[in-house]
Amino acid sequence: MIEFKLGNDLNIETDEVENVKLLIISPKNRTEKVPGVLWIHGGGYMSGMKELVLFSRGFDIAKNHGAVVVSVGYRLSTLNPYPAGINDCYKALIYLKNNADRLGIRDDQIFVGGESAGGGLVAALCMLARDRKEVNIAYQMPLYPMLDNFDTESSRDNHCKVWNTKLNHIGWFLYLRKNYNKEVSPYASPSRQTNYKGLPPAYTFVCDAEPFLDEAKTYIKELKNAGVEAKIEIYHADRHSFDLLTPWKKVSKRAIRNFNIAFAYAKKTYFAKQSK
Secondary structure (H helix, E strand, O other), rough: EEEEEEOOOOEEEEEEOOOOOEEEHHHHEOOOOEEEEEOOOOOOOOOOOHHHHHOOOOHHHHHOOOEEEEEEOOOOOOOOOHHHHHHHHHHHHHHHHHOOOOHHHHHHHHEEEOHHHHHHHHHHHHHHHHHHHHOOOEEEEEOOOOOOOOOOOOOOOOOOOOOOOHHHHHHHHHHHHOOOOOOOOOOHHHOOOOOOOOOOOEEEEEOOOOOOOOOOHHHHHHHHHHHOOOOEEEEOEOOOHHHHHHOOOHHHHHHHHHHHHHHHHHHHHHOOOOOO
């Protein structure tokens, strides 16, 4: 394990579990156990790296709320299509549970979050964890998530900045390969899920111009229909990942503020005891 200092308040460590590399952000001088958050980066399943957490809402969680954040360097679909990515994320989730005491994490407050394809992996991971019954996730934050391998009204003929229909098709093709645009497991494309009962409470936000608007809305609707607490906030913006790419804009500042409010509420509200 290698440790670095990040300002006066946070430390960064690197670790590894079964060849999956991890980046761990933790607050200094903790006096009690805190929530542990597995953060999953975006990039259409085909690009990105674990260090992107330093520029994401995942960093907010560590800096503003004192949580321990573990960012997972999952294998990318350019070389390793499904199920490599979700399998790596599941290994990181097990790591979070098994190392809760060493990391200073409350094992009844294991949260998962991520943006874009990372949001899709968040939803898939919650489904996989529910079904395998090895880890109980207390809260999920799939931000503007990439959930549906079929076109929706908002992802069809979409020309949004940063991510659009063409890129979406490429991303899903690389991830699913021969199963592209076919019925697949909900662990591959969470929108294929038919049973939303027992999934963790959820929060997401999305902008009204991007491809993932409809699938995010549907995901929250299905969770609510299954009796799961879930909330979505929709912002008027002109690009995917607007909060990360234009953080100085008023709409981004509002989304960032509301995300932090939602996390503060979750920290006080949501718990899920582990089965020993």
